[in-house]
Amino acid sequence: MAKIGAHSLILEVTRRCNMCCDHCLRGDAQNLDMEKQTVDALLEQVGSIGTITFSGGEPSLNIPLIRYFFERAREFGVMPYEFYVVTNGKENQMDLATTLLEVYPEMEEPEWCGVSLSVDQFHEDLNQFPIVKGLAFYSAQKEHKDFWDEKWILRRGRAYENGLGSADSTKEFCIEDDGQDGIMVEELYVSAEGCIYPDCNLSYEEMRDCYEEVPVENATIYLKGLLDKEAAEVA
Numbered sequence: 001m002a003k004i005g006a007h008s009l010i011l012e013v014t015r016r017c018n019m020c021c022d023h024c025l026r027g028d029a030q031n032l033d034m035e036k037q038t039v040d041a042l043l044e045q046v047g048s049i050g051t052i053t054f055s056g057g058e059p060s061l062n063i064p065l066i067r068y069f070f071e072r073a074r075e076f077g078v079m080p081y082e083f084y085v086v087t088n089g090k091e092n093q094m095d096l097a098t099t100l101l102e103v104y105p106e107m108e109e110p111e112w113c114g115v116s117l118s119v120d121q122f123h124e125d126l127n128q129f130p131i132v133k134g135l136a137f138y139s140a141q142k143e144h145k146d147f148w149d150e151k152w153i154l155r156r157g158r159a160y161e162n163g164l165g166s167a168d169s170t171k172e173f174c175i176e177d178d179g180q181d182g183i184m185v186e187e188l189y190v191s192a193e194g195c196i197y198p199d200c201n202l203s204y205e206e207m208r209d210c211y212e213e214v215p216v217e218n219a220t221i222y223l224k225g226l227l228d229k230e231a232a233e234v235a
C-alpha cells in the first residue's frame with residue numbers, strides 16, 4: 001500500500017481551551033478531544049514524518065493523546081524528526097515538559113525541536129515563570145512582550161468576529177509522487193474530528209463549511225486521487 005510522507009504533520013489534539021483570546025483564529029472552543037483511533041488510522045498510512053506539531057485548542061489540555069502519538073509512532077517505526085508545540089502556559093506545564101523531555105533524545109533533528117509560549121497583548125497574563133521556559137529547546141518566537149502587530153494576525157475565527165488582523169488565502173494540498181508509489185505532502189493537518197486538511201490556520205467554521213470532509217482513514221486514497229488528477233491534467 002502507498003504510504004504518506006509528511007514534511008509537516010499537525011495534530012489538533014483538542015478543541016478545548018482554558019483561555020478566550022480576542023484574536024483566536026479557531027473561534028470558540030469546543031468540548032472535543034482527538035481520539036486514539038484517529039492517531040492509529042493516521043499512522044497506519046504514514047511512512048515518514050518530518051515535524052510533528054501539536055495544535056489545538058490548547059494542546060497541554062490533552063497530553064495523554066500527545067503521549068499516545070509518540071508511543072504509537074515508535075511502534076510503527078515512524079518517529080518524527082522533530083516536534084513543535086505552542087502553549088499558553090496556563091495548565092499541565094510539568095506534564096508537558098516531561099512528555100517532551102522523554103522523547104527529545106529520540107528525535108533525529110533535536111536542534112529543530114521547539115516549545116513556545118504565547119505571550120502578547122491578547123493572551124491572559126499569567127505573571128509567573130512557566131516551566132517550559134527552562135527547557136533547552138524552548139523558543140521565544142511566540143513572545144511579543146510589548147505589543148504584537150495586528151498585521152500578523154489572521155482574520156479568522158474570533159479575530160474575524162472582532163475585526164482584528166488581515167485576511168489571508170487558504171492553502172491546497174501540496175503533494176508529489178515520492179518515486180516509490182508513495183505520496184509526499186508538504187503540510188497535513190488532522191483535526192480533532194478526525195479529518196484531514198491542507199492548512200493549519202483554519203477556523204473550525206472554515207473546516208466545516210469550506211472543505212470537503214475527508215476522514216483520516218481515507219487520507220491515502222484521497223491524496224493519491226489528487227496526485228493522479230494532477231498528473232492527468234499535465235499529460
Ligand code: SF4
Nearest residue numbers: 017019021024057088
Ligand atoms: S489563541 Fe490559543 S490560547 Fe487563545 S483562545 Fe485560541 S487556542 Fe486558546
